[in-house]
Amino acid sequence: LVETRNLVKTYVLGSETINAVNGVSLSIERGEYVAIMGTSGSGKSTFMNMIGCLDTPSSGEVLIDAIPTSDRDSDALAKLRNEKIGFVFQQFNLLARTSALDNVAVPLIYAGQPSAKRQEKSAAKLTAMGLGDRLDHTPAKLSGGQQQRVAIARALVTEPLILLADEPTGALDSRTSDDIMAIFQELNAQGITIIVVTHESEVADHAKRRIEFRDGKVIEDRMVTNR
Amino acid sequence: LVETRNLVKTYVLGSETINAVNGVSLSIERGEYVAIMGTSGSGKSTFMNMIGCLDTPSSGEVLIDAIPTSDRDSDALAKLRNEKIGFVFQQFNLLARTSALDNVAVPLIYAGQPSAKRQEKSAAKLTAMGLGDRLDHTPAKLSGGQQQRVAIARALVTEPLILLADEPTGALDSRTSDDIMAIFQELNAQGITIIVVTHESEVADHAKRRIEFRDGKVIEDRMVTNR
Numbered sequence A, B: 001l002v003e004t005r006n007l008v009k010t011y012v013l014g015s016e017t018i019n020a021v022n023g024v025s026l027s028i029e030r031g032e033y034v035a036i037m038g039t040s041g042s043g044k045s046t047f048m049n050m051i052g053c054l055d056t057p058s059s060g061e062v063l064i065d066a067i068p069t070s071d072r073d074s075d076a077l078a079k080l081r082n083e084k085i086g087f088v089f090q091q092f093n094l095l096a097r098t099s100a101l102d103n104v105a106v107p108l109i110y111a112g113q114p115s116a117k118r119q120e121k122s123a124a125k126l127t128a129m130g131l132g133d134r135l136d137h138t139p140a141k142l143s144g145g146q147q148q149r150v151a152i153a154r155a156l157v158t159e160p161l162i163l164l165a166d167e168p169t170g171a172l173d174s175r176t177s178d179d180i181m182a183i184f185q186e187l188n189a190q191g192i193t194i195i196v197v198t199h200e201s202e203v204a205d206h207a208k209r210r211i212e213f214r215d216g217k218v219i220e221d222r223m224v225t226n227r
């Protein structure tokens, strides 16, 4: 479902060259549950942004459903992202002047759904995250973990085939984190492909495969036996 | 050193009232190392902002060095914050168009230090955080964990008496997190008072006292035996 071939992302700042992702080739099948780990700055978010079609490679290929993203024009890419991919950003990326409810509804606007349906689905997702009493709060009026849960709700509201979650429990206490893990487990049981970047072993332990990054490369890629 | 008496913070949004902090009385002595834990939305950041003199209580008192913050005017409060308190924000709060080096130097500008000294101290702090090769990167050109380390460096550059750290390892892998814990341990050994909000037991285990919040109140406050 998701494949990369010699994927590279390089940044040039003045005289220095940074190889954020430095040649990654891997393949993730439909229905997998993968944990991506690695040291700070090892290229995990950069990699996620490329397979999520939010960023273009410097060289190499990303293929979604066997079609290279470079073969799709920007409208087709936007449509693919909106319909098939749900992305939880490491820094949430919520709209500051917008309520939790309207933040979650944004992907449904792109999907062309009518207003009543958008409100209903968004409210349902936020309630499932324990935020039913925070629907009209803007991000500044929410705690860090509440903002993170709004970001998760937004990623799930279009019922994506592929969930890409970059540190989705970084701001959550262990009980709230368990709730999120149960939701992810349920989605994976329904066939949703999950790729989660995490530094917490409690989260990585739910995945069936573990990929480790260092200095822009994959240094380990193995199946893990669940508890 | 830090004391609160019946501390309350209430938000009113339309017809609803939110008791973010709902009557907290506690006292932290010079040199303590305290971990604050609790569920998402339980009032931890709101509490930290008040004892860090960044936010004013709705009622109750905050006393720093036995002086109520309400007895100080805003200049005196700003001076106290700048000279005695280092704050690591849950969401970093870095200046977006400013390099890592200049972000870290900001508190030294307020402290009236000359430019060469500011650059030297900021570079030293960032290098100690493993970011010596990222000094001129702006936040958008840094990974999540690198931004978090810039926020930590900035909190430490004035050599504060009190370090208030809100989820300082939320975006860090375990090895980088260990490095930060070693730095905090060293500071506490030198007499610096450390109050850290965390949801990670590996971080809480370094503290000597553990305070747990729920629904704006303290439900547990005990000394913990370190390994």
Ligand SMILES: Nc1ncnc2c1ncn2[C@@H]1O[C@H](COP(=O)(O)OP(=O)(O)OP(=O)(O)O)[C@@H](O)[C@H]1O
Binding pocket: A134, A137, A140, A141, A142, A143, A144, A145, A146, A171, A172, A173, B011, B012, B013, B018, B019, B020, B038, B039, B040, B041, B042, B043, B044, B045, B046, B047, B090
């Ligand atoms: N400006 C505001 N207006 C209204 N409610 C607010 C505001 N800021 C915070 N709150 C609410 O106050 C409560 C406490 O927030 P706080 O940020 O202190 O929680 P927290 O314990 O730090 O949570 P987390 O672990 O998720 O970071 C939350 O329920 C939040 O929704």
Ligand SMILES: Nc1ncnc2c1ncn2[C@@H]1O[C@H](COP(=O)(O)OP(=O)(O)OP(=O)(O)O)[C@@H](O)[C@H]1O
Binding pocket: A011, A012, A013, A018, A019, A020, A038, A039, A040, A041, A042, A043, A044, A045, A046, A047, A090, B134, B137, B140, B141, B142, B143, B144, B145, B146, B171, B172, B173
């Ligand atoms: N726009 C940019 N310009 C220059 N360098 C960048 C840019 N974005 C990221 N980098 C660098 O690329 C490297 C990889 O960044 P990335 O965000 O992918 O790391 P990460 O593995 O997600 O780290 P973390 O665990 O801290 O979130 C980092 O060293 C970072 O400094």
Ligand SMILES: [Mg+2]
Binding pocket: A044, A045, A046, A090, A166, B143, B144, B145
């Ligand atoms: Mg990252």
Ligand SMILES: [Mg+2]
Binding pocket: A143, A144, A145, B044, B045, B046, B090, B166
């Ligand atoms: Mg908080």
